[in-house]
Amino acid sequence: MITRDELRQIAGNGIWKQNTSIVQILGLCPLLAVTTNLVNGVMLSLATIIVMALSGFAVASLRNFIPHEIRIPVFILIVAALVTVVDLLFNANLHELYVVLGIFIPLIVTNCIVLARVEAFANKNPPLQSTVDGIFMGVGMLWTLALLGGLRELIGAGTLFSGIDMVFPGLQPLQLLPDDYPGLLLAILPPGAFILLGCMIAWKNWIEARAAARQAKLPSATGASVNAG
Amino acid sequence: MDFTTPPYLLKNASVQRVMLQVLLALLPGIAAYVWLIGPIIFVQLAIASLAALAAEALMLKLRDKPLGLFLGDGSALVTAWLIALTFPPMAPWWLLVVGVLFAIVVAKHLYGGLGQNPFNPAMVAFAVCIVSFPALMSQWPALGLGLSFNQQLDIVAGLAPRVDALTGATPLDAIKTALKLGEGSIDVPSLLANQNIFGNFAGRGWEWVAAGYLLGGLWLWKRGIVGWQAPAGFIAGLVLIAGALWLWNPAQFANPLFHLFSGGAMLGAFFIVTDPVSGCTTPKGKFIFGLAAGLLAYLIRVFGGYPDGVAFAVLLLNICVPLIDMYTQPPIFGMKGEK
Numbered sequence: 257m258i259t260r261d262e263l264r265q266i267a268g269n270g271i272w273k274q275n276t277s278i279v280q281i282l283g284l285c286p287l288l289a290v291t292t293n294l295v296n297g298v299m300l301s302l303a304t305i306i307v308m309a310l311s312g313f314a315v316a317s318l319r320n321f322i323p324h325e326i327r328i329p330v331f332i333l334i335v336a337a338l339v340t341v342v343d344l345l346f347n348a349n350l351h352e353l354y355v356v357l358g359i360f361i362p363l364i365v366t367n368c369i370v371l372a373r374v375e376a377f378a379n380k381n382p383p384l385q386s387t388v389d390g391i392f393m394g395v396g397m398l399w400t401l402a403l404l405g406g407l408r409e410l411i412g413a414g415t416l417f418s419g420i421d422m423v424f425p426g427l428q429p430l431q432l433l434p435d436d437y438p439g440l441l442l443a444i445l446p447p448g449a450f451i452l453l454g455c456m457i458a459w460k461n462w463i464e465a466r467a468a469a470r471q472a473k474l475p476s477a478t479g480a481s482v483n484a485g
Numbered sequence: 486m487d488f489t490t491p492p493y494l495l496k497n498a499s500v501q502r503v504m505l506q507v508l509l510a511l512l513p514g515i516a517a518y519v520w521l522i523g524p525i526i527f528v529q530l531a532i533a534s535l536a537a538l539a540a541e542a543l544m545l546k547l548r549d550k551p552l553g554l555f556l557g558d559g560s561a562l563v564t565a566w567l568i569a570l571t572f573p574p575m576a577p578w579w580l581l582v583v584g585v586l587f588a589i590v591v592a593k594h595l596y597g598g599l600g601q602n603p604f605n606p607a608m609v610a611f612a613v614c615i616v617s618f619p620a621l622m623s624q625w626p627a628l629g630l631g632l633s634f635n636q637q638l639d640i641v642a643g644l645a646p647r648v649d650a651l652t653g654a655t656p657l658d659a660i661k662t663a664l665k666l667g668e669g670s671i672d673v674p675s676l677l678a679n680q681n682i683f684g685n686f687a688g689r690g691w692e693w694v695a696a697g698y699l700l701g702g703l704w705l706w707k708r709g710i711v712g713w714q715a716p717a718g719f720i721a722g723l724v725l726i727a728g729a730l731w732l733w734n735p736a737q738f739a740n741p742l743f744h745l746f747s748g749g750a751m752l753g754a755f756f757i758v759t760d761p762v763s764g765c766t767t768p769k770g771k772f773i774f775g776l777a778a779g780l781l782a783y784l785i786r787v788f789g790g791y792p793d794g795v796a797f798a799v800l801l802l803n804i805c806v807p808l809i810d811m812y813t814q815p816p817i818f819g820m821k822g823e824k
Contacts, residue, residue, distance in 0.1 A: 439617075441617040
């Protein structure tokens with residue numbers, strides 16, 4: 257079973273402390289290519305979450321039977337099988353989106369986030385924890401990709417949720433900026449993704465630094481030892 | 486006598502003084518530009534300067550730096566003027582503001598401010614805008630339209646519609662397009678003979694703007710603000726490749742003189758590749774930097790899809806600066822070349 261503390265730690269690691277995109281900086285290739293709008297970013301993250309949860313469970317269940325020396329090829333095989341399932345699911349149910357995301361769904365196999373969690377976590381922990389870890393790592397990726405995709409779409413084209421009709425037919429994208437907004441094409445191109453990702457990393461570091469400064473102030477205020485770091 | 490520790494500098498070369506002279510050196514080119522296009526150039530320079538000073542002040546405040554010292558040094562103004570001079574003169578005001586903001590905020594201050602930027606801010610602004618707004622950045626005004634200042638002002642302010650008839654091809658574009666459409670049946674010398682577009686030697690009107698930059702650049706060199714290496718290297722690189730291709734096939738490639746005096750070549754040679762921050766620091770390195778930038782600028786402007794190649798050439802070479810500097814360290818005094 258999983259304790260409350262364990263759950264909190266896994267969730268905190270996945271969503272913030274070891275966030276795949278802005279702390280571990282893993283999986284940059286899909287990040288750059290797919291987050292040209294919010295919907296694409298969210299949908300690829302959802303696909304990755306499914307793969308990570310299932311692969312975490314599968315690898316953790318089999319971890320005692322997988323020979324240590326050939327564990328990486330075995331992990332890849334397991335992940336590849338799961339990705340194929342997700343790929344076929346997307347193709348069958350969300351075909352238009354499947355066409356847009358293209359090669360990046362099959363490429364989840366080679367996404368370093370998946371392999372990193374399988375190797376670093378699922379290989380050493382019981383199935384339940386590994387599944388939860390996969391889900392929360394994916395959620396961390398989900399919110400960063402959603403934020404990045406939303407920013408890029410808003411700056412680059414002035415809209416949000418473009419392509420939402422591919423997922424929910426009938427819904428319309430939002431035109432947030434005036435119609436004659438020319439659109440900063442750079443934001444949609446790969447350099448824009450790098451620049452905005454850099455800004456997000458800076459933002460996270462700024463929050464951490466501010467929290468650390470506050471933490472450092474607290475003990476000195478109560479008269480405890482002053483840490484002159 | 487009052488002795489201080491070495492090294493000693495003979496000249497008064499504060500950042501402010503240097504930047505002021507760079508601005509002065511731009512004046513002949515600006516004068517020719519105003520004569521060619523109209524006083525709208527002053528408006529563009531003012532827009533860029535205001536945006537640059539505002540962005541500089543904001544970033545200095547955010548970074549807790551003294552406002553007066555850095556705001557008054559004129560480096561932001563040089564960046565702003567270079568941006569205003571490289572952008573199309575009828576560009577809408579917000580395009581300049583976007584370019585300046587990108588140059589000052591991202592290319593300069595996010596990398597650590599004055600003296601720390603690995604990329605030339607003005608060229609970053611140009612590259613960002615031409616990638617993001619290719620149509621607007623390629624709208625160069627047709628010459629001899631006789632637009633009044635108020636009409637020009639309306640276009641820049643976005644009050645008047647942008648009409649295609651107001652824009653014309655730059656000499657570089659005219660050659661590229663004619664060669665592409667002609668498919669070998671058109672040769673460059675007969676094209677260049679058309680004085681209406683190509684003027685006396687490089688491009689009607691534009692050749693004198695470039696000559697103005699050349700004049701200002703030579704003055705900067707004489708004052709010792711810029712070394713001869715980078716401009717000479719740039720011109721050598723451009724002339725070398727342009728001359729070789731021209732000698733090989735004069736029907737398909739324009740002569741080196743045309744390339745020297747069109748587009749941003751002269752501005753680039755004396756005001757961009759000579760940037761002491763983003764360029765090389767060793768004498769030999771400066772020459773190599775200029776040479777490679779000249780070669781690349783030619784390749785991009787003739788064989789690439791963009792109207793001019795100076796900006797991309799300089800940015801690509803900016804990346805190579807640490808490498809070039811590493812291999813061109815002058816021997817330490819007294820060591821006679823051994824490392």
